[in-house]
Amino acid sequence: xxxxxxxxxxxxxxLCEAGxxxxxxxxxxxxxxxDTKVKLEDAMLQRRVARNCKELHEKYQVYxxxxxxxxxxxxxxxxxxxxxxxxxxxxxxxxVHENNMYGKCTLGDRWSNQQGSDPNRPDGEGTWxxxxxxxxxxxxxxxxxxxxxYYDIAAQDVSVWHVPNNIDLEQWSASSILRYHTENHxxxxxxxxxxxxxxxxxxxxxxxxxxxxxxxxxxxxYDTGNVDYNKNLYGPNSRQILTPGFIAFxxxxxxxxxxxxxxxxxxxxCHTEHFCIGxxxxxxxxxxxxxxxxxxxxxxxxxxNKGWSASKxxxxxxxxxxxx
Amino acid sequence: xxxxxxxxxxxxxxLCEAGxxxxxxxxxxxxxxxDTKVKLEDAMLQRRVARNCKELHEKYQVYxxxxxxxxxxxxxxxxxxxxxxxxxxxxxxxxVHENNMYGKCTLGDRWSNQQGSDPNRPDGEGTWxxxxxxxxxxxxxxxxxxxxxYYDIAAQDVSVWHVPNNIDLEQWSASSILRYHTENHxxxxxxxxxxxxxxxxxxxxxxxxxxxxxxxxxxxxYDTGNVDYNKNLYGPNSRQILTPGFIAFxxxxxxxxxxxxxxxxxxxxCHTEHFCIGxxxxxxxxxxxxxxxxxxxxxxxxxxNKGWSASKxxxxxxxxxxxx
Amino acid sequence: xxxxxxxxxxxxxxLCEAGxxxxxxxxxxxxxxxDTKVKLEDAMLQRRVARNCKELHEKYQVYxxxxxxxxxxxxxxxxxxxxxxxxxxxxxxxxVHENNMYGKCTLGDRWSNQQGSDPNRPDGEGTWxxxxxxxxxxxxxxxxxxxxxYYDIAAQDVSVWHVPNNIDLEQWSASSILRYHTENHxxxxxxxxxxxxxxxxxxxxxxxxxxxxxxxxxxxxYDTGNVDYNKNLYGPNSRQILTPGFIAFxxxxxxxxxxxxxxxxxxxxCHTEHFCIGxxxxxxxxxxxxxxxxxxxxxxxxxxNKGWSASKxxxxxxxxxxxx
Numbered sequence: 001x002x003x004x005x006x007x008x009x010x011x012x013x014x015l016c017e018a019g020x021x022x023x024x025x026x027x028x029x030x031x032x033x034x035d036t037k038v039k040l041e042d043a044m045l046q047r048r049v050a051r052n053c054k055e056l057h058e059k060y061q062v063y064x065x066x067x068x069x070x071x072x073x074x075x076x077x078x079x080x081x082x083x084x085x086x087x088x089x090x091x092x093x094x095x096v097h098e099n100n101m102y103g104k105c106t107l108g109d110r111w112s113n114q115q116g117s118d119p120n121r122p123d124g125e126g127t128w129x130x131x132x133x134x135x136x137x138x139x140x141x142x143x144x145x146x147x148x149x150y151y152d153i154a155a156q157d158v159s160v161w162h163v164p165n166n167i168d169l170e171q172w173s174a175s176s177i178l179r180y181h182t183e184n185h186x187x188x189x190x191x192x193x194x195x196x197x198x199x200x201x202x203x204x205x206x207x208x209x210x211x212x213x214x215x216x217x218x219x220x221x222y223d224t225g226n227v228d229y230n231k232n233l234y235g236p237n238s239r240q241i242l243t244p245g246f247i248a249f250x251x252x253x254x255x256x257x258x259x260x261x262x263x264x265x266x267x268x269x270c271h272t273e274h275f276c277i278g279x280x281x282x283x284x285x286x287x288x289x290x291x292x293x294x295x296x297x298x299x300x301x302x303x304x305n306k307g308w309s310a311s312k313x314x315x316x317x318x319x320x321x322x323x324x
Numbered sequence: 325x326x327x328x329x330x331x332x333x334x335x336x337x338x339l340c341e342a343g344x345x346x347x348x349x350x351x352x353x354x355x356x357x358x359d360t361k362v363k364l365e366d367a368m369l370q371r372r373v374a375r376n377c378k379e380l381h382e383k384y385q386v387y388x389x390x391x392x393x394x395x396x397x398x399x400x401x402x403x404x405x406x407x408x409x410x411x412x413x414x415x416x417x418x419x420v421h422e423n424n425m426y427g428k429c430t431l432g433d434r435w436s437n438q439q440g441s442d443p444n445r446p447d448g449e450g451t452w453x454x455x456x457x458x459x460x461x462x463x464x465x466x467x468x469x470x471x472x473x474y475y476d477i478a479a480q481d482v483s484v485w486h487v488p489n490n491i492d493l494e495q496w497s498a499s500s501i502l503r504y505h506t507e508n509h510x511x512x513x514x515x516x517x518x519x520x521x522x523x524x525x526x527x528x529x530x531x532x533x534x535x536x537x538x539x540x541x542x543x544x545x546y547d548t549g550n551v552d553y554n555k556n557l558y559g560p561n562s563r564q565i566l567t568p569g570f571i572a573f574x575x576x577x578x579x580x581x582x583x584x585x586x587x588x589x590x591x592x593x594c595h596t597e598h599f600c601i602g603x604x605x606x607x608x609x610x611x612x613x614x615x616x617x618x619x620x621x622x623x624x625x626x627x628x629n630k631g632w633s634a635s636k637x638x639x640x641x642x643x644x645x646x647x648x
Numbered sequence: 649x650x651x652x653x654x655x656x657x658x659x660x661x662x663l664c665e666a667g668x669x670x671x672x673x674x675x676x677x678x679x680x681x682x683d684t685k686v687k688l689e690d691a692m693l694q695r696r697v698a699r700n701c702k703e704l705h706e707k708y709q710v711y712x713x714x715x716x717x718x719x720x721x722x723x724x725x726x727x728x729x730x731x732x733x734x735x736x737x738x739x740x741x742x743x744v745h746e747n748n749m750y751g752k753c754t755l756g757d758r759w760s761n762q763q764g765s766d767p768n769r770p771d772g773e774g775t776w777x778x779x780x781x782x783x784x785x786x787x788x789x790x791x792x793x794x795x796x797x798y799y800d801i802a803a804q805d806v807s808v809w810h811v812p813n814n815i816d817l818e819q820w821s822a823s824s825i826l827r828y829h830t831e832n833h834x835x836x837x838x839x840x841x842x843x844x845x846x847x848x849x850x851x852x853x854x855x856x857x858x859x860x861x862x863x864x865x866x867x868x869x870y871d872t873g874n875v876d877y878n879k880n881l882y883g884p885n886s887r888q889i890l891t892p893g894f895i896a897f898x899x900x901x902x903x904x905x906x907x908x909x910x911x912x913x914x915x916x917x918c919h920t921e922h923f924c925i926g927x928x929x930x931x932x933x934x935x936x937x938x939x940x941x942x943x944x945x946x947x948x949x950x951x952x953n954k955g956w957s958a959s960k961x962x963x964x965x966x967x968x969x970x971x972x
Contacts, residue, residue, distance in 0.1 A: 065397075065398075066397055066398055066399065068400075073713075073714055073786060073817070074713075074714055074726075075714065075726060075784075075786060076716075076726075078398075078399060078400075100439055100445055102442065102444045102445065103439050106439055107431065107438050107439055107755065108439075114755050115748055115751050115754055115755055115756075118750065120750045121748055121750065126790070126814075130787065130790040130791075130814055131784075131786050131787040131790055131816075132783075132784075132787045132790050132791045133784060133787065135456075136399075136455075136456075136457060138397060138399060138455050138472070139454065139455040139456045139457065142450070142454040142455055142456050143454075143456045148786070166450075166454055168455075169397070389721075389722075390721055390722055390723065392724075402722075402723060402724075424763055424769055426766065426768045426769065427763050430763055431755065431762050431763055432763075459780075460723075460779075460780075460781060462721060462723060462779050462796070463778065463779040463780045463781065466774070466778040466779055466780050467778075467780045490774075490778055492779075493721070
């Protein structure tokens with residue numbers, strides 16, 4: 001009898017400690033998109049087993065939604081997981097949102113320079129290679145976004161979505177004008193994420209020369225759109241100097257201005273300021289006209305898709321960056 | 325005997341799971357303003373039962389304080405609940421704080437335009453109808469504030485407090501120079517909150533004409549102040565073209581500039597830029613002199629309360645917006 | 649038998665409630681720097697016993713790391729604890745980071761004025777004496793930082809670290825060029841923290857005169873560096889009008905500009921704008937050249953350490969402020 005009670009004691013204690021986990025496991029099959037059952041509370045349990053959407057995806061059957069995860073330093077943050085594309089497990093870590101195409105390196109140009117085009121500030125904001133965070137997952141199509149995952153997650157590939165501005169997260173995937181991902185695990189070669197990649201290839205004015213000193217260009221697989229559609233999002237002049245089907249990192253233009261990435265395309269010549277985004281702190285040509293998060297997408301008019309100008313569609317879409 | 329132990333097992337397990345809830349219920353009668361017992365931990369339990377201060381108020385006997393709640397997408401945030409006014413249950417969702425009356429659409433004018441008065445940016449920041457959030461509940465009399473409740477809570481009425489800048493939250497209610505609320509459940513007609521109301525009535529330059537295209541004007545009940553006091557907060561010229569006892573939404577002025585709300589008053593003519601707040605991105609008259617979160621409250625001098633100028637009291641008070 | 653089961657019931661219930669605490673106590677001896685075991689979940693337990701790093705240090709054997717704590721109003725926030733220096737128990741509450749020495753009271757000058765040098769805005773941002781918060785502990789060497797502890801913690805002393813920009817938190821202590829702390833519990837006389845000290849000594853333009861109206865200057869003990877090293881971080885001209893071995897608060901210069909603190913030194917004359925940091929909203933001399941978080945550290949060239957110019961080392965190091 002005494003033994004039985006002891007057994008009762010220990011078993012109950014075990015149940016007590018493990019209770020939430022059991023409940024979690026039972027609930028998982030019923031989790032739906034937008035369901036709030038697997039949220040913060042569960043994240044605190046999951047933090048013991050998952051640091052990003054990939055691990056979360058491997059251990060539980062979950063859907064596209066917001067989740068709370070912990071960084072390696074124990075910073076709790078909320079991010080969006082894409083559990084669908086190419087096997088799922090993609091963590092949203094950042095978005096580049098152009099809040100004012102007419103503002104040339106003004107407030108909101110966090111991925112280039114918010115204080116004008118200035119050779120004294122060659123790195124501009126320095127966002128591509130620092131730990132400063134801003135924005136929220138929910139509003140990442142209405143504002144710039146960067147979470148601790150950007151510098152903390154150990155990843156192998158990137159996925160990019162171009163989502164029209166101000167779209168609600170439930171419609172992000174279906175509304176995207178362009179979606180693609182890499183498959184060759186290139187981040188293994190560059191430190192495991194874009195933070196470390198841009199430490200190796202700083203987005204800094206006058207650090208290198210056009211083409212010669214460009215960073216890697218990685219082949220992509222399209223999830224929405226294709227090479228032709230991708231190419232035509234940029235102006236007819238730009239199309240002459242780019243090859244679609246790649247994502248290119250840290251490129252220089254003729255005047256030594258640095259850009260962070262060319263989405264879906266690889267430059268074959270030097271006027272990259274009309275189709276590459278993000279940047280260092282100075283763009284010399286016709287300064288400050290080419291300076292900003294979406295650089296000089298409007299060189300021949302806003303959204304005209306003529307000459308060097310990009311289309312209205314891509315000019316008015318936030319660029320969401322995922323890791324896996 | 326075996327049955328008894330089984331009973332012990334299951335009962336204990338139940339107690340284990342339900343333990344916190346029991347404790348919560350026992351603690352509630354002792355909760356005081358500023359008491360930290362019902363806080364984050366409890367919010368995680370409450371999230372199963374409450375999404376806003378109204379629900380929290382209906383289920384528990386609680387006091388004016390900061391609480392953690394969850395949005396429908398599972399975003400945890402902290403907000404201030406007014407559990408006293410007109411039956412209580414009011415959730416603070418935003419504050420409009422003028423950080424620099426001399427700055428005309430400069431940094432900190434998040435509810436109008438932070439990049440100057442600019443017809444190319446007719447929506448300005450777009451804050452009234454997007455999901456971007458900023459600030460904290462605690463500092464909402466020292467800075468602009470907007471939490472997920474602004475776009476997430478399903479509400480029927482609004483309450484507005486004009487609290488002198490930099491006042492501590494414990495003194496907000498007693499220090500307010502003006503407080504009022506609506507009672508007719510008008511938000512039922514406009515999507516359930518201001519986010520959806522301003523989707524229907526965009527705060528955009530040149531979208532409509534003065535008076536003809538103004539949004540709704542809703543009758544209010546005063547909690548601090550009255551129609552005469554309210555009226556006199558604005559300049560003598562303004563008093564000729566407004567009727568106190570209302571809150572008016574999305575109004576246009578003579579030049580087509582859009583304003584978001586007129587606090588406590590309904591305009592009867594077109595020079596609304598001297599007593600309505602928030603706005604789109606462009607104010608044509610004497611540009612940029614009328615552009616900013618508190619528009620042209622200082623047209624005839626800062627805080628003079630002469631001509632078109634508002635009083636110093638209302639110029640130096642943050643406008644706190646609550647839902648219920 | 650029945651009694652035994654009752655005992656089992658109550659004991660198990662007790663174990664259930666107390667389980668986490670027991671686990672916490674057992675785990676503590678194994679906690680390492682960077683270990684994520686004592687994190688958010690435990691903070692929720694610790695909030696019942698600890699409001700700052702000092703209390704945390706006294707109750708548990710813990711190491712330098714990020715921890716979650718609760719403010720007196722129940723605001724959960726994450727901060728860095730220095731558990732090593734002079735007995736440990738120091739809470740990081742703020743950092744002053746100069747993001748653009750060439751920008752004179754521009755974006756990012758949150759500790760002075762972000763809207764130019766302007767006599768109409770004598771308090772500038774007002775950050776030294778308000779409850780506005782910004783930044784994250786992790787990125788406090790890459791951006792300005794201020795957490796609720798700045799105004800909420802009841803402290804006696806301050807500690808200051810000058811950490812080179814963009815250094816990771818694991819290397820902060822070892823990388824610091826200068827570290828010191830006070831020992832005389834001076835904050836007891838000024839309200840218990842810098843928020844209250846600066847309420848008593850507002851950092852406001854034209855509120856007082858040089859030397860006569862300066863705030864307290866408190867003796868310091870060096871943890872990294874010494875009086876000679878400290879002195880030489882400032883320009884040769886500055887060295888003639890300062891005494892190292894102190895931290896001085898709210899000082900005025902010749903023209904009535906207010907500065908918030910002089911790190912490691914006490915001014916003996918009036919050209920304090922070359923070695924004191926933070927400020928009110930207006931610096932009259934050669935305006936706006938002396939306006940900014942690091943005021944006029946570059947008066948005789950950026951980082952030259954000639955004439956009135958400070959060294960490159962101190963110009964490119966964030967100033968981290970701790971309480972105990």
